[in-house]
Amino acid sequence: MTTSAAAGYEADQRRDDLSAYARYLSAMDASMRQKVALTAAHLLCEGRVADMGMGSGQGSAALALLYPRLEVIGVDIDPTVIELARRAHRHPNLSFQLGDIATAVFPPESLDGIFDSSVLHHVTSYGGYRHANAADALSAQVEQLAPGGVLVVRDFVDPGPEPVLLDVPTGDGDDGRDPRSASTAALLERFAGEFRSLSPEPGFPLERLSPGPSGALAAPRPGWRRYRLTHKHAVEFVLRKDYRADWEAEVKEEYTYFSQAQFEALFARLGLRVLSSTPLRNPWIVRNRFAGRFELRDAAGARLPYPPTNYLIVGEKVKAGQGVAFRLRPAEGPPRFLRIEHHQDRATGRVFDLAARPHPTLDIVPFFFAGETAYVLARTSYPRPIARACREETPPLDGSGPADYLAEPIAVVQTEFPVGHTVERALGRAAGVRAEAIQRMIPGTTYYPSPGGILEEVRSMLVEVEPSFVNAPSEDVSGFGTSGRIRAIEARQLLRAAQVGGLPDARLELNVYDLLARFGLPFGPWIGDDIALPALPEGPSAPPGAGAAGAAGAS
Numbered sequence: 105m106t107t108s109a110a111a112g113y114e115a116d117q118r119r120d121d122l123s124a125y126a127r128y129l130s131a132m133d134a135s136m137r138q139k140v141a142l143t144a145a146h147l148l149c150e151g152r153v154a155d156m157g158m159g160s161g162q163g164s165a166a167l168a169l170l171y172p173r174l175e176v177i178g179v180d181i182d183p184t185v186i187e188l189a190r191r192a193h194r195h196p197n198l199s200f201q202l203g204d205i206a207t208a209v210f211p212p213e214s215l216d217g218i219f220d221s222s223v224l225h226h227v228t229s230y231g232g233y234r235h236a237n238a239a240d241a242l243s244a245q246v247e248q249l250a251p252g253g254v255l256v257v258r259d260f261v262d263p264g265p266e267p268v269l270l271d272v273p274t275g276d277g278d279d280g281r282d283p284r285s286a287s288t289a290a291l292l293e294r295f296a297g298e299f300r301s302l303s304p305e306p307g308f309p310l311e312r313l314s315p316g317p318s319g320a321l322a323a324p325r326p327g328w329r330r331y332r333l334t335h336k337h338a339v340e341f342v343l344r345k346d347y348r349a350d351w352e353a354e355v356k357e358e359y360t361y362f363s364q365a366q367f368e369a370l371f372a373r374l375g376l377r378v379l380s381s382t383p384l385r386n387p388w389i390v391r392n393r394f395a396g397r398f399e400l401r402d403a404a405g406a407r408l409p410y411p412p413t414n415y416l417i418v419g420e421k422v423k424a425g426q427g428v429a430f431r432l433r434p435a436e437g438p439p440r441f442l443r444i445e446h447h448q449d450r451a452t453g454r455v456f457d458l459a460a461r462p463h464p465t466l467d468i469v470p471f472f473f474a475g476e477t478a479y480v481l482a483r484t485s486y487p488r489p490i491a492r493a494c495r496e497e498t499p500p501l502d503g504s505g506p507a508d509y510l511a512e513p514i515a516v517v518q519t520e521f522p523v524g525h526t527v528e529r530a531l532g533r534a535a536g537v538r539a540e541a542i543q544r545m546i547p548g549t550t551y552y553p554s555p556g557g558i559l560e561e562v563r564s565m566l567v568e569v570e571p572s573f574v575n576a577p578s579e580d581v582s583g584f585g586t587s588g589r590i591r592a593i594e595a596r597q598l599l600r601a602a603q604v605g606g607l608p609d610a611r612l613e614l615n616v617y618d619l620l621a622r623f624g625l626p627f628g629p630w631i632g633d634d635i636a637l638p639a640l641p642e643g644p645s646a647p648p649g650a651g652a653a654g655a656a657g658a659s
Contacts, residue, residue, distance in 0.1 A: 151216030157223030161189030376419025381505030383412035486588035
């Protein structure tokens with residue numbers, strides 16, 4: 105980007121100054137902030153993005169306001185909705201278009217991003233509850249994506265048909281049929297008879313259970329009633345039990361249509377590389393509508409976690425012939441470049457194995473400023489098969505799916521050459537940044553990616569470069585069919601994504617916080633759930649066992 109172009113972009117950014125940005129973001133409700141953050145985490149800083157089934161247009165307008173370099177197009181099948189949105193939201197980079205999201209609305213490969221937020225279950229529910237309608241709609245949308253474009257789906261996820269026990273209160277309303285005054289138990293019994301009300305045979309089997317004999321499962325709490333039903337139907341009920349004012353409309357819809365595994369398999373069949381597959385739990389809903397309002401157990405009586413309130417899956421369209429996922433298979437032999445060290449705890453005698461690479465690792469974080477806004481050049485969709493292996497051995501607590509391809513700094517091996525030489529070569533090779541475009545290098549932070557199993561200290565280097573809103577494939581540096589893409593991403597956009605679980609790897613997040621802090625720039629509003637930190641006892645205290653144990657190591 106030339107100096108004059110950069111100056112022009114800074115002028116465009118004046119309506120997006122940091123204080124106005126913070127005010128606008130904080131004015132959104134928590135659900136909209138999460139929606140925008142999770143979406144923007146995977147969208148480009150510029151390009152054409154379609155918000156499918158945009159409804160009121162508020163989400164489309166939010167994206168357009170927060171990211172003025174994006175061309176945002178809201179799409180809806182209802183002409184009245186389109187007209188109302190056009191009147192309510194007027195921005196130079198925002199438009200609204202009439203169209204059926206289940207068919208081709210745009211020419212092939214003309215979009216850089218597509219967003220489906222809580223809309224695909226309408227395609228199935230009002231299409232005869234045919235779940236394949238969602239697959240057909242996604243197939244049509246993939247055709248409209250350019251290679252490298254992303255498809256973001258935020259909807260619900262089917263937990264499966266296994267039988268579960270659901271305890272709900274009887275004293276929070278009456279036993280009548282009016283959904284506005286009925287108890288939760290009475291509402292569940294009504295729901296069992298009218299779920300999927302547009303079907304010729306609505307409803308589902310529901311069994312009211314009587315307290316068992318002594319020694320059986322613990323009885324539900326006083327004033328509560330226990331039911332047996334499928335896990336899917338239990339989740340369908342608890343997700344909508346509080347939407348009573350529009351109950352007749354709610355029972356027409358079937359929220360869940362694909363399991364997480366089915367979503368991931370479908371994306372792979374459509375030529376999409378899964379960048380994120382994450383069940384989401386809205387903290388406000390969990391606190392105010394789940395906790396103390398019902399109890400969910402498996403058939404044996406063991407407590408089950410609260411169900412996700414939403415599900416997010418993000419896929420990147422790959423070029424023909426490129427891979428979309430990794431398959432694990434035994435290695436032909438041990439990797440010869442690694443070494444193993446063995447360390448023994450002197451107190452317990454336990455032996456720990458630590459793997460080490462022959463050379464230090466350097467994380468390079470190129471950045472630049474456009475006005476008051478900081479951008480980083482991140483390596484996205486970079487293949488990391490070890491991430492899948494770790495997740496299969498120790499599944500994540502949040503239930504997120506495989507993270508085969510990550511957004512991360514530009515990681516390189518530091519050899520005997522000077523650091524500056526390493527940085528110049530790496531940026532030229534991986535990101536196409538010329539040596540003369542490098543303005544300064546700032547030693548960054550130090551971290552230990554996996555101290556429990558890997559003997560590795562990673563240092564980072566913050567590198568200021570000339571402004572460049574790049575979005576291009578990285579040169580082959582991975583040894584796989586792809587080496588990811590280099591993308592310019594607004595720094596706070598990455599932080600917001602991390603705050604709501606949209607950034608699986610933490611290294612980029614750590615470096616962005618470091619970068620903003622060094623230049624005295626605000627981090628932006630925190631949009632994740634509030635974290636209550638316990639008060640620490642006053643005065644110094646030694647950790648348990650301090651001084652009693654050491655470590656003896658031998659290579």
